[in-house]
Amino acid sequence: MTLQMAQLPLTKLYRPNLALCGPSLTRRYTSLLSSKLNRTSIFRTSSYTHARPLHSAPAWASAAAVLKRKYENAPLPPTSESPNTQEVQPVPLEHLPISRIDERKVVIGFDTEDWARFHHVWLRDHCRCPQCFHPVTKQRLFNTFDIPPDIKPTKVESKSTGLEVLWPSSHPHTSFYPWSWLKQHSYDPPLPQYQLPAPEKILWGSRIEQFPPTVAYEDVMGGDDRGLYKWLSNVEKFGFSFVTGVPPTPEATEELSTRIGFIRETHYGKFWDFTSDLAKGDTAYTTLALGAHTDNTYFTDPCGLQLFHLLSHTDGTGGQTLLIDGFYVASLLKELHPSAYDILSRVPVPAHAAGDPGCVYTTKQYPVLSHTGRDGKLTQVRWNNDDRSTMSHLSASEVEEWYDAIRVWNKHLTSPDSEYWVQLSPGTAVVVDNHRVLHGRSAFDGKRRMCGAYIGIDEYRSKLAVLKERFEAQANGDVVSTDAGGRSVWSPYL
Numbered sequence: 104m105t106l107q108m109a110q111l112p113l114t115k116l117y118r119p120n121l122a123l124c125g126p127s128l129t130r131r132y133t134s135l136l137s138s139k140l141n142r143t144s145i146f147r148t149s150s151y152t153h154a155r156p157l158h159s160a161p162a163w164a165s166a167a168a169v170l171k172r173k174y175e176n177a178p179l180p181p182t183s184e185s186p187n188t189q190e191v192q193p194v195p196l197e198h199l200p201i202s203r204i205d206e207r208k209v210v211i212g213f214d215t216e217d218w219a220r221f222h223h224v225w226l227r228d229h230c231r232c233p234q235c236f237h238p239v240t241k242q243r244l245f246n247t248f249d250i251p252p253d254i255k256p257t258k259v260e261s262k263s264t265g266l267e268v269l270w271p272s273s274h275p276h277t278s279f280y281p282w283s284w285l286k287q288h289s290y291d292p293p294l295p296q297y298q299l300p301a302p303e304k305i306l307w308g309s310r311i312e313q314f315p316p317t318v319a320y321e322d323v324m325g326g327d328d329r330g331l332y333k334w335l336s337n338v339e340k341f342g343f344s345f346v347t348g349v350p351p352t353p354e355a356t357e358e359l360s361t362r363i364g365f366i367r368e369t370h371y372g373k374f375w376d377f378t379s380d381l382a383k384g385d386t387a388y389t390t391l392a393l394g395a396h397t398d399n400t401y402f403t404d405p406c407g408l409q410l411f412h413l414l415s416h417t418d419g420t421g422g423q424t425l426l427i428d429g430f431y432v433a434s435l436l437k438e439l440h441p442s443a444y445d446i447l448s449r450v451p452v453p454a455h456a457a458g459d460p461g462c463v464y465t466t467k468q469y470p471v472l473s474h475t476g477r478d479g480k481l482t483q484v485r486w487n488n489d490d491r492s493t494m495s496h497l498s499a500s501e502v503e504e505w506y507d508a509i510r511v512w513n514k515h516l517t518s519p520d521s522e523y524w525v526q527l528s529p530g531t532a533v534v535v536d537n538h539r540v541l542h543g544r545s546a547f548d549g550k551r552r553m554c555g556a557y558i559g560i561d562e563y564r565s566k567l568a569v570l571k572e573r574f575e576a577q578a579n580g581d582v583v584s585t586d587a588g589g590r591s592v593w594s595p596y597l
């Protein structure tokens with residue numbers, strides 16, 4: 104792509120970005136720069152027309168005009184924001200980005216360091232004016248497939264709050280994109296410094312027992328949701344959190360669970376209140392010890408959160424709860440036994456729940472350690488050796504390697520450094536992120552009554568996102584919800 108100089112942000116012309124221009128263009132820029140910069144006539148406009156050949160002055164000069172005006176602080180023409188972008192924070196004049204129309208993309212120089220390019224088709228597809236994007240339902244109304252592959256703006260204009268794009272009369276439309284939104288969604292190149300920061304995760308071992316993440320029931324149930332936000336923020340950071348002061352009843356525990364979202368019903372029922380009576384065909388309904396595991400490895404989508412509240416334990420001992428940070432143990436495995444980490448990330452582990460005559464749940468395609476496609480980040484631990492089905496798909500050469508790997512995995516899981524044993528008691532509930540934290544229990548005798556619930560991973564993430572929107576709106580960026588439906592169409596989550 105040969106980028107005409109007139110398309111480059113003037114700030115780039117001082118230091119043309121070699122990524123944008125070939126060597127010959129750079130040389131021509133340099134010589135032209137020195138001549139032009141000294142005798143630029145001032146055009147008072149902040150809008151740019153099509154790219155012009157390198158030698159033309161107007162567009163180039165108008166870039167200088169914009170920059171010059173910025174430093175002269177001359178008032179910009181009034182902005183014409185589209186209705187659904189109220190309260191998008193304006194950019195100070197001295198930081199007003201410069202935009203140019205390229206053959207296939209719009210180039211934006213956000214400042215002297217950050218620039219990005221957006222394909223014309225991408226911009227048109229992402230118009231979020233009320234005609235193209237439903238302001239309440241946040242759904243696309245515009246038909247993407249009406250966009251001609253060669254669509255190209257007739258004009259782009261840098262406004263104080265964002266980029267305004269005029270589309271050709273063949274497809275007349277004006278679009279607007281807040282600067283912060285464009286930075287957040289930049290892809291050519293990505294500008295990670297403007298993207299939503301990945302939530303902080305604190306990996307832990309047995310010493311978490313000195314300061315286990317805990318919130319008070321009355322705070323979680325409080326009307327302003329701050330306590331709920333703290334509880335779920337604990338889960339996001341640590342993978343679990345206790346709640347103290349919970350009335351030791353199934354009713355109060357169920358109400359606590361539904362503060363997060365609706366309960367995920369399974370073949371174990373909805374809200375469970377269970378004891379060692381084999382009411383369900385699972386060893387959880389016995390007095391047996393349960394090794395460290397995550398639940399629902401036999402589901403395509405294992406539950407997200409799992410809440411436990413011990414209601415009573417009489418005439419017996421044992422039944423301690425085990426918690427292990429699967430992400431912590433995986434980090435040790437990756438560091439100390441990379442080949443074991445690799446095969447546990449590669450080999451799918453079949454699992455089943457077949458203890459009740461009325462159901463046979465099985466899955467066969469998920470490995471112990473799952474990662475995201477793009478950055479390869481660990482996203483889920485699936486491990487329940489008791490529920491594992493027949494390993495019938497291993498190649499002969501993988502069998503011993505796989506058993507060696509789960510041996511090392513188990514060794515680190517069951518290490519005193521990893522295991523956090525805690526005796527639950529009536530009044531203290533615990534919620535765990537079932538995609539990260541493994542749980543278990545020691546054997547027990549006597550009469551033990553445990554209640555709890557599953558919450559779907561999407562219900563948990565949605566509630567957390569809503570709470571973040573409310574409590575971190577200012578910190579996340581400058582697009583504040585004011586339009587119908589209480590959420591900006593420029594929300595960083597959409």
Ligand SMILES: C[N+](C)(C)CCCC[C@H](N)C(=O)O
Pocket residue numbers: 371375377385386387396397398399400487490
């Ligand atoms: C939680 N609740 C008692 C209802 C059922 C527990 C089921 C445990 C099952 N083996 C699994 O790992 O998914």
Ligand SMILES: O=C(O)CCC(=O)C(=O)O
Pocket residue numbers: 387393398411422423424542543544553
């Ligand atoms: O009974 C307990 O403490 C935990 C049971 C368990 O691990 C489960 O239900 O998944």
